[in-house]
Amino acid sequence: MSLLSAASGQSRWRGYQYFTENKVLRTEPAGEGCFRALVAGSGEEPYAVTVDPEHPRRSVCTCPHAAGKRVVCKHIVAAYFAVFPEEAEKFYAEVLREEEEWEEYREEMNARLVRFVRSLKRRDAQDVLLELLDSAPDWLREQFIRDHLE
Numbered sequence: 075m076s077l078l079s080a081a082s083g084q085s086r087w088r089g090y091q092y093f094t095e096n097k098v099l100r101t102e103p104a105g106e107g108c109f110r111a112l113v114a115g116s117g118e119e120p121y122a123v124t125v126d127p128e129h130p131r132r133s134v135c136t137c138p139h140a141a142g143k144r145v146v147c148k149h150i151v152a153a154y155f156a157v158f159p160e161e162a163e164k165f166y167a168e169v170l171r172e173e174e175e176w177e178e179y180r181e182e183m184n185a186r187l188v189r190f191v192r193s194l195k196r197r198d199a200q201d202v203l204l205e206l207l208d209s210a211p212d213w214l215r216e217q218f219i220r221d222h223l224e
């Protein structure tokens with residue numbers, strides 16, 4: 075398991091931001107493929123991080139989120155990116171690619187939705203609208219009433 079896949083999506087992205095914001099103050103080898111780092115956080119003192127890329131869950135950080143747990147937090151991710159900047163580049167390229175795919179997917183779904191609605195016969199359109207209104211939140215039903223009945 076790679077270090078990045080051991081971190082949550084949130085920690086990966088925040089860790090990337092910490093890395094690009096130069097919050098990793100320094101790094102040094104710590105033997106057996108491990109690295110020590112100091113990472114600035116929300117506290118006054120920087121957090122002490124040990125990154126174990128081979129065994130991600132053995133990585134440690136002194137922040138409240140990760141201390142004493144086997145959590146790969148944003149500070150560990152940031153330190154990892156500082157030691158392996160090419161992994162940060164790969165990560166960011168992947169994020170851009172996923173955003174592009176998501177955008178294409180949304181456009182495709184929207185186009186299908188428009189085609190579907192345009193193809194509805196009057197009575198079917200009425201049924202779909204009633205179904206939607208039935209499951210709509212109160213504020214939306216009230217707005218619909220204000221816009222169309224008052």
Ligand SMILES: [Zn+2]
Binds near residue numbers: 121136137139149150
């Ligand atoms: Zn941490």
